[in-house]
Amino acid sequence: MDLVERYIAAVKRELPTRSREDIGRELEANIMDKVDALEEQHGPLNQQQVNDLLLEMGHPRTVAREFYPPKPLVSVQLMPIYLNTLYMVLGILFVISSLEVATRWLSGSEMTLFLLMKGLLSSFLNAGYFAFTWVTIAFIIMTRDNKKQQDNDSCQWSPTQLPSALNNWQHIRLQDIFTDLASLLFLALVIWYPILRPGPDIESIFNNETWTVLQWFTPIIAIGVVNSLWQLRTRIWTRRLLGINIGVSSAFAAMALWLMATRPILRLDETTWEGTLSVASIELSVLVFVFVVLVISLYEVIRDLRRLTRL
Amino acid sequence: MTTTPSDKLKLELRRGVLALAVLALLKEPHYGYSLRQQLQDSGIEIDEGTLYPLIRRLADQGLLDSEWRHASGRERRYYQLSALGRERLEQLTQEWSSLNNALSPLLTLNNALEGE
Numbered sequence: 001m002d003l004v005e006r007y008i009a010a011v012k013r014e015l016p017t018r019s020r021e022d023i024g025r026e027l028e029a030n031i032m033d034k035v036d037a038l039e040e041q042h043g044p045l046n047q048q049q050v051n052d053l054l055l056e057m058g059h060p061r062t063v064a065r066e067f068y069p070p071k072p073l074v075s076v077q078l079m080p081i082y083l084n085t086l087y088m089v090l091g092i093l094f095v096i097s098s099l100e101v102a103t104r105w106l107s108g109s110e111m112t113l114f115l116l117m118k119g120l121l122s123s124f125l126n127a128g129y130f131a132f133t134w135v136t137i138a139f140i141i142m143t144r145d146n147k148k149q150q151d152n153d154s155c156q157w158s159p160t161q162l163p164s165a166l167n168n169w170q171h172i173r174l175q176d177i178f179t180d181l182a183s184l185l186f187l188a189l190v191i192w193y194p195i196l197r198p199g200p201d202i203e204s205i206f207n208n209e210t211w212t213v214l215q216w217f218t219p220i221i222a223i224g225v226v227n228s229l230w231q232l233r234t235r236i237w238t239r240r241l242l243g244i245n246i247g248v249s250s251a252f253a254a255m256a257l258w259l260m261a262t263r264p265i266l267r268l269d270e271t272t273w274e275g276t277l278s279v280a281s282i283e284l285s286v287l288v289f290v291f292v293v294l295v296i297s298l299y300e301v302i303r304d305l306r307r308l309t310r311l
Numbered sequence: 312m313t314t315t316p317s318d319k320l321k322l323e324l325r326r327g328v329l330a331l332a333v334l335a336l337l338k339e340p341h342y343g344y345s346l347r348q349q350l351q352d353s354g355i356e357i358d359e360g361t362l363y364p365l366i367r368r369l370a371d372q373g374l375l376d377s378e379w380r381h382a383s384g385r386e387r388r389y390y391q392l393s394a395l396g397r398e399r400l401e402q403l404t405q406e407w408s409s410l411n412n413a414l415s416p417l418l419t420l421n422n423a424l425e426g427e
Contacts, residue, residue, distance in 0.1 A: 023367070026343070026388050030363055033344035033387070058360035066364035 014064030075143040091178030097123040098182040181228040220251040249300040256294035342387035
């Protein structure tokens with residue numbers, strides 16, 4: 001009966017410690033009952049017959065899983081809130097990482113685009129691992145502690161509390177909000193860094209005329225940030241939010257057009273870039289970037305106008 | 312071994328029914344193997360790998376009482392309905408009868424339509 005003992009031991013290994021002996025003892029009794037019944041019919045069982053009998057019982061892991069079905073770390077009821085929280089936290093960290101890296105870039109420690117992107121990725125991933133771990137641990141604890149509370153919460157709702165958003169597109173994705181937020185704050189930091197930075201004065205990366213106009217553009221950026229934060233609260237496109245978005249996107253399109261017409265956009269010192277990139281190629285890259293901003297802004301204006309007519 | 316959608320439906324259908332069948336048979340005390348034999352004799356096939364964990368789960372829910380008995384050099388765990396188990400069996404039996412009454416005409420109608 002070595003095979004039976006090996007089988008019982010294999011099942012026990014897959015079980016929680018507190019139940020191992022009890023379930024193992026009962027499973028062995030049941031298997032031995034079956035062996036007895038078969039031996040009554042066919043005489044003593046050989047190794048192959050015992051092997052077949054155990055195969056019929058099922059793989060030890062499958063049997064153990066039937067006794068103790070695996071419990072998910074985060075319950076199904078909490079999963080949507082868990083994912084939402086995770087995206088929110090990661091989104092906020094993305095915004096913070098963008099600002100942190102932008103500050104380092106503007107202070108001149110990392111000048112190339114590659115290093116800037118690498119810095120952003122590295123900063124975001126470091127904070128992201130930490131946040132992921134703690135958010136997950138918090139929800140594991142909530143899953144263990146608040147099972148009854150979840151059931152109560154899902155009963156306390158009313159259809160009248162549901163937002164009147166009938167179109168799929170009305171749902172605003174978190175990643176869209178955080179991308180907008182990070183871009184707007186990044187732009188605000190680039191514009192205001194020379195003034196806000198403590199210590200000795202440094203020059204803006206923009207030429208004087210562009211910089212002045214961009215400073216006057218700050219209220220539009222502020223409206224965009226408030227609009228994004230409001231979107232974060234409602235998560236649904238309404239006529240008012242669409243109207244504000246059209247206004248902000250139009251202002252961005254106008255600013256992009258003005259920047260394309262007013263060159264050079266940047267204040268570039270040829271000696272700093274000597275031997276790496278030509279000033280003309282950097283100016284061209286910025287121009288292409290501004291053109292992309294123009295296209296995206298115009299696309300958003302047209303998209304939101306069409307949406308507005310459908311609401 | 313792959314599980315087809317049809318197998319999954321069968322499994323889902325059998326899951327609740329098997330619990331009801333086990334509760335019904337455990338009005339009398341049984342140990343695991345004897346319960347399986349009883350089920351087989353009643354025409355209900357069930358794997359041991361499914362039956363034994365099912366009995367444990369029902370016992371963990373307080374629906375079954377259990378005790379170890381020793382006889383002819385062999386120990387066996389006997390299970391029997393608890394007071395709570397009897398109450399649940401009664402409720403489940405009523406539910407089953409009500410479902411069966413509602414379902415039978417539907418299935419009969421379906422068979423009649425297929426026959427036409």
